[in-house]
Amino acid sequence: MPVSNSLRSLLPVLILLVLFALVPLLSPSNRFLSLAISAGINVIALYGLSVLFGQTGILSMGHAALVGIGAYTAAIVARDFNVGFWLSIPLAGIMAAIVAALIGVPSLRVSGHHFVIMTFAFGQLLSIILTNGGDYTGAASGLDVQQPVALFGLSMDVLTHYYLMVVSFVALSAIASWAIINSRYGRTLRAIRENEKLAASLGINVGRHKIGAFVVSGIFAGVSGVLLAYFLRHISPSQFASFPSIYLALMVMIGGARLLLGPLAGGILVAFLPELLNLDPVQSRILYGVCLIAVILLLPNGLIAGIVAGWYRFFDRRPVQPNEPAVEREGK
Amino acid sequence: MGALLDIKGLRKEFGGVTALAGVDLTVNEGEILGVVGPNGSGKTTLFNCVTGVHKPTAGTVSWRGRDLTGIPANAVSRAGIAYTFQQAMAFTGLSVFENVQIATEHCSNTLANFPWTTPASLLEFVGLSGLSEEKAGILPFGRLRLLGLALALATRPSLILLDEPAAGLNDRETTTLVHLVEQFPEHGISVCVIDHDMKLMQMLCRRLAVLDFGSKIADGPTADVLNDPKVLEVYLGGAL
Secondary structure, eight states, X not given: OOHHHHHHHHHHHHHXXXXXXXXXXXXXXXXXXXXXXXXXXXXXXXXXXXXXXXXXXXXOSOXXXXXXXXXXXXXXXXXXHOOOHHHHHHHHHHHHHHHHHHHHHHHTTSOTHHHHHHHHHHHHHHHHHHHTOHHHHTGGGOEEOOOOOEETTEETTSHHHHHHHXXXXXXXXXXXXXXXXXXXXXXXXXXHHHXXXXXXXXXXXXXXXXXXXXXXXXXXXXXXXXXXXXHHSEEOGGGGXXXXXXXXXXXXXXXXXXXXXXHHHHHHHHHHHHHHHTOOHHHHHHHHHHHHXXXXXXXXXXXXXXXXXXXXHXXXXXXXXXXXXXXXXXXX | OOEEEEEEEEEEXXXXXXXXXXXXXXXXXXXXXXXXXXXXXXXXXXXXXXXXXXXXXXXXXXXXXXXXXXXXHHHHHHHTEEEEOSSOOSOTTSBHHHHHHHHHHTOOOOOTTOSOOSHHHHHHHHTOGGGTTSBGGGSOXXXXXXXXXXHHHHTOOSEEEEESTTTTOOHHHHHHHHXXXXXXXXXXXXXXXXXXXXXXXXXXXXXXXXXXXXXEEEEEEHHHHHHOHHHHHHHSTTOO
């Protein structure tokens, strides 16, 4: 794909993010900014998940655990070694990558639904470990994060500043995800998603690349965990248990994992929909479930892909392909 | 004309079923060898045991004197053996160009005077240049087969194994395929093809091996094999 062509997929995301960066000029409420920050932190993890799910075709139902690894790494290195926000970002990324590899090596020996169950189990396992970690992990009550965050002498603890910082991190993860999608590596992952057997026959080491994709998505998750820990200032095991994991998977499915706008749309929608419709947590869970079923049945590639397809159907009057459709094209 | 691929005593059992009962087969450098046999005679299992899809129960597969028995599929490709599948021919969700691009990017073999080193040249060779931006999934069956051939070719193999390459093709498409495959040996690519289509085999192969119930019952020049009474009996049901 020529660069100009692939840039077209990145540009709308960057334009949107620039617009989001202008939102503080409208002096939004603190409530709005907090919601937006949480959404942005999720979107960073979602960009990693989109590499895993959208490109490689592997779904992780334990992804919040990797976010948790990032958050706890940040909290623990801050407490024990007085390491600040910026240095804890690479540290958390590396830790989450290592844990992803440790989970990935045994889990990716199985595929499909079995892998989903394995990741779910590992996610649960992590929250059990954190709960029983004694003083080291702060047990069920969790850990506080007290280090201040500053950039060039500017305090990031002001909500507006933190918001802008998260928007920048979202932009960086979108660019990273875009770079992966349009690289040789991204194509390799797509080949595995499309057909593992055929990919192997072309010399691709399927197992190693699947673990690699899981590790890459873990790095995104780890970074988003640091942002979460420093935003909330307090983390506890329940934040990284099964429900947050399911939400992450849900967001990436609703938004659509293959297109660059998908994670952004999914993260924002799931964060703001209950607020807009004024729903309580139980009602919003029901709504998410309904959304998920609707998306799976009606727009299997996610909301954004559905909108794009609808747009083309409406405006693009290309003649129908002269070729007859392949009779039996699915690999067995 | 040395032996490129040397299969000795290859056995494969699935539970109690013996799919291959000790097969010996040699593919020589520069030849197009055909393997025929009725349904269930073990042709595809033979390929699968060579290409790392199945691990053989017993026997050895040696490749230029190197033991390849039971190595994984991606390592087989890196050793210089390519193969096409009956069903999964291409990455249907990706564009035609991207399909060939992926295959080219992962090629780790070197082959002197290999003429198709770029995705564009491969697509031109199989006649899909005009469709490179299309999604592979919308290609008609015959074209999808040609794309599968291009993918196998992109790995710059010294040997291509073709599993029923003409299944589902009409006469014109089959002729196109034969025309392409015939050019392989002159570029240093040997071919081993399995198919039911005797017409195809007669067009392509000078040598035929016949499998029946997992055993080889004939191996020799195509004309001789087709007149072998044993072959006529098991494969063609008595008379040609």
